[in-house]
Amino acid sequence: MYGLIDCNNFFVSCERVFDPRLNGKKVVVLSNNDGCVIARSNEAKAAGIPMGCPAFKIKDYTNPNEIIQLSARHIMYRDLSNRVMNVLGNEVGNLQIYSVDEAFFRLPYEDVETSHRAMADVVKKVKQYVGIPVSVGFAPSRTLAKIANHIAKKDKRITDGVYWLVRPEAIEIILRRTPIEDVWGIGHRLAYSLKSRGIKTAADFVKMPPSLVRSLYSVTLERTQRELMGHDCQIVNPVTIAHKTIMTSRTFGKIITKYDEIADAVVTFAEKTARQLRDENSVAGSIMTYVRGDRFREDIPFYSNSCQLKLATPSNDTMTIVRQALNAFNNIWREGYAYRKAGVMALDIEHGGAIQLNVFDLEDHGKLRRLMTSIDGINNQYGTRSVKLVPGLQRGEWSPNQTHINATSKTLHFYTGIIHS
């Protein structure tokens, strides 16, 4: 039996914690570049604004004067997420944190009654201590727990935020009411394909012969099907285990054409990637840099490319990562194109092995001098602003737009400074 706890409208709920005036209003939180909608209050959902809606299309759905648009503050969301997970972790073991706003766990007690009371209590405590509304769904598999959680959120008859989807007859009824595209693991491509075969609901899907599902599609989809039948297929790889890739990328706030300005972004992304590697006690075996133009502009030539380079020795050292990211960038840089996005990715990651030398371990002056010599060398080669030993993202020409930071919660200045982690 699996439980899934999921925060309701998480980013919007976070904003409301610090600004109660947002309660009852149509509120949306926008993606990094104020690009599109990544969280909606119930009121905004009721107005018909879809997830992922580009910000400039919001007016197609509702009077723009009635809706509050906010730039995302991911550092603050991460902070509140940790607090939610702490409250939850005190109550249940085997917590698998799946994303910033949801976690799976095993039945906390032997019997259903006690488990239900315990979880209803957790829902209350999270609201009371952290200020975030959450819902809990229980079911025999994680895919069904997703559906159960959805019901816990939607069904008005559920007043304590906890819903059990366990009895086979109940599961059957619910699957009949679940559109195929609402099943976890079935995106719009698969939903489109399945519908063309007459599979419209989760119940239709479960009736397909599993061997057919596998031969027509994949083992992944067959696992989803078995999960819907109530079998636990371990389809989740919780994010709490070590990362296999680490990426830092941004869409620029405007089109960038100059080498130095993009190199500045690449260096910044590489610094952050290296820092995260060290935070996770990992080293990367290779580094990839990519650049791309503006995919929505048809009036200018589009260019997109990437280059992956191995490191001589797996490393998490800022200097090493930055240098290789710039090497990769130099391989793909083309003069005369308009760039809108760049990113740096660490791959072939190894964990927990021998700790590599990194710049923050360098204490004696000889090492430090050699380090600075290296920095100078790189700066000479790539431009004076190439290397900065300041962790975190800098403000450059490429910086994303964030024009909707909620100014009313001024005490949160701390959260609004630099781009999110």
Add this chain to the structure above:
DNA sequence: TCTGGGGTCCTAGGACCC
């Protein structure tokens, strides 16, 4: 005017080897 960022897994196909 304006369309995010950061992940995972699976598969097909090519390179290479014996």
Add this chain to the structure above:
DNA sequence: TCTGGGGTCCTAGGACCC
């Protein structure tokens, strides 16, 4: 002119998730 069969490894790309 002829030119097998079977295996592994790697990569690119496509699908999905929040």
